[in-house]
Amino acid sequence: MAMTAANDNNPPPIWPRIAASPALGWGVIGLIGLAMIAGAAFGQPFWLTMATRIAVFAMAALALSFVLGQGGLVSFGHAAYLGLGAYAVGIGGEHGLAEITLLLPLAALVGAAYAALTGLIVLRTRGVHFIMITLAFAQMAYFVFTSLSAYGGDDGLTLWARPTLFGFDVFKRDIVLGLGVVALLALLYGLLTRVVASPFGQTLQATRQNEARAEALGIDVFRARLVAYTLSGAVAALAGAFLAIATGFVAPAYMHWGRSGELIVMVVLGGTGQLGGALIGATVLMLLEEGLALVSEHWKLWLGLILIGLVLLRIGAIARLLRGGRHG
């Protein structure tokens, strides 16, 4: 019935039936890890750098996919959490905090706190209003850090040393850092996949599919969304922390709205129905950007055309293609 279908903003129920195939996501994580090891083994530092960047953005896309795909909340401000996580590491470093086992929880906490606080406001809105107000809060964070001259302001902040792990300087080697990012990505993907399968996962999906029915079943829809949004903010901030560590640099540009848009493209490209889609989308988009830039000066034009083509081919096409077109 059109009435009920309209309440479900993910592609029609092809997805839920096959949602129990997290194997795709694990495959992507495995490939990213292999690319890093290959890069290190064959003396190709660029592969390693690229794979690390992909892992970082896959983590951020994973965070967005959790609220966007499962909760139906189209956040247009997730770059803010990326930036907040990065600044947690950058500012922590400025004050002599260089232990990753402290920096990561700090970043997650900052991300969760900003998500919980802004969530109290943004989650009272719906649809286009939600998109605009998440964007507004992200831009707010962007401008705050632009004017924060004590920490580099517009120019950003350079991290002079990489953090330590229990006092050991292991992340000096790029491969260790890269595999560290992949390990955390795997852990977070495993955790979030479990959460999606948990009672809360069902509750969250229910709030997306039919809000009125969810309320009538006794579900506090606002609270469910707030929990999901906070969790997502924490995960995105973890990605931001690693972005700062990997690049050795933090700048307000991390929070730019264009980056938020990029994260949405990643999630939509890979398919919103399951978390693994975000990992695929992030990988494909970043490889496309990199590959097209090698071929043409006007790579952004080509990227745009390819994205339009993919959207016309129906959202989630990549994942279906990979699955052998069973449902294509």
Added chain:
Amino acid sequence: MGEPILRLEALDKSFGALHVTRAVSLDIRPGEVHAIIGPNGAGKTTLINQITGQLTPDAGHVRFKGHDVTGQSVHERARLGLARTFQITSVMPAMTARDNVVLAIVSQSRQGFRLWPDAQLRAQGRAAADEALATVGLGRRAGVIAADLAHGERRALELAMALAQQPALLLLDEPMAGTGKGETERLTELLRGFKRRIPMLLVEHDMGAVFALADRVSVLVEGAIIATGSPAEVAASSAVKTAYLGEDITP
């Protein structure tokens, strides 16, 4: 007769100049099926929305199980045991019939915010869900995605979800709307099976169903209740006949 399950005290609601609910008082006793009938535009939906909490009345009180719930949200009232079906069938379209009912059970038992899967809880939920589905005749359709169910089946599913909430009061908003004759009879029979066990507030156009199920009938016209009584009394009332402009409301 005991304390009423639901008591509406002088509810009043206006939208601008439109006075949609006028001093409506009504109660539902334990075990009673109370029907509300009235012509289109009488304010039945607005009244229901004030009972469920989607709308807050301008004046008056809603008491449910002895609590004043006038200021409470929809989900708070639902947790107290107010279950409902919607005029336009409302289920989770992308979930299976079984998962829809499990959702109702899990939410009712306040386990819906657990962040980790629990195999035992899930097995219990599924067993209870299958039982509820069997009760409404959907035993063999448990694994079907709700969007793929026939209209009548989705109606039955919605009822199974409401029953799984172990309701203290079941609010049925035109359950027979859009169903065929055979389906209406089947649903009526099904609901009759829950009489005495579950108090119901039934808003319905189908007079056959109303007369078959209701212990008392209240007639809502232009936002006000003009008569309350047994189905026979209401059918005989001249005020009701006038309000319905000569329509014959006997089944």
